[in-house]
Amino acid sequence: MIPEGLVETHADGSIALIGGYSPTSGQFHFPRLDTCPYSGATDVERVVLSRDATVWAWTAVTAAPPGYEGPVPYGFGIVELTKERLRIVTRLREADPKQLAFGQPVQLVADPLPNGIVTWAFA
């Protein structure tokens, strides 16, 4: 299961990602850590990250990697959150790389997997 503290689940089934922000370094990060991974500062605040992003890098995984039992192929990539300028490694709802482009707008969605895990994706 996904460790507690990464994702916030709402009553309507929607989710939000929980990140960290260090005022002294001015940097956001995800998942939230006790120590800012850029500066080592320990003044990390809990922040609910924004949902709007753009596609920054993308591919499709065509064979199940070790330990993964979900569907293949699946979209995989890095999105950049528009507000925080934070880049996040993520599943992508689109599994055909030809349908995606650099800078394409995407939004955070809940992504239930067959094994009962609900993770996040961008679509």
Add this chain to the structure above:
Amino acid sequence: MGVRVSVAGVGIHPFGRFDGVTNTDMGVHAVRAALAEAGDPSFQAAFCGTAYGGVASGHKVLGALALTGVPIVDVEAGCASGGAALQLAAGAIRAGQYDCVLVFGVEKMPKGIIRSSFFEPWREETGLAATPAYFALRAQRLLREHGLTKDHLAEVVVKNRKHGVHNPNAMFRKEVTADEVLASRVVCDPLHLWMLCSPNEGAAAVVLRAGGDGVTLASARLRSHLPGSVLGEATPLAGIDDTEIVPPSTLAARDAYEEAGVAPGDIDVVECQDTDAARELLAYHELGLCDPGDQPRLLAERAAAINPSGGLLSKGEPLGASGLGQVVELVHQLRGDAGARQVLGARAGLAHTVGRGANASCVIVTR
């Protein structure tokens, strides 16, 4: 100037798949060959690179040769394990602690996509631990930012596989065409199957000593990623722009050039990390061999001098042994006995590995 460290002997067990042959068997083969070349010296310490070998891998090899008693230290630094072992050995000789040190690496990689304890189970379960997918994202970024194309990736594979034909220790010894590379199945776009190296099995060994008249180990330097570096070899979950963060390969290269007293332009022959074809092209830039986007010129003008062994694309990648395998190739190149793979007049060679951790090592040998 401190103590000069020379390479007294090298040995290698072929890289490939060898059912029924153990890490110990392969290590014994490589160590015996290296010690024989060096005139069977008594060494005072041994460092063994391995990532998946398990507890006391080095002890097992030297135990099988009745050569225990000296300190034996296993070294794990991912793909850079061999380079890390060399740095420790060379440093101990330069410090005057030892006169002769044995360095070797052994590995039997599991088949298929590399499974790594680097990733927590939940990342595996959610499909975020797909190693070739990270390679693909890095490749896509390189193509976009350096103005390169898939054809350049295919060109790297064609070049390295052509070199591999002449390497009896390589796993793949058949030439391929660019059309064949681009026709192999897509693993993670833009990477096709033949653009990815195969994790496999093998061993390599290097005997270092103070002074001597062999090839000089001018530098062996290891670096890790700087904090916040995200989109290079380190794969934490998220990060901001890493454009301004110097990657570990560049850090290691700068240290190595400085220690060896050479510049990138002085390097005659290069063995660099071609885990995937894009990784090799990125290395050209990270190692200071060319400007961003200038990789096609290097491919055209210096093809024979880059990964003359066939690279990991021909040899396969046994993590603990791969970096030392590169050094074995460079030593043959500098001795002038590399046969059909010989880069004429090679006097300075650079070996580069980079991998999970993130770790990067650069080794420079000269004569």
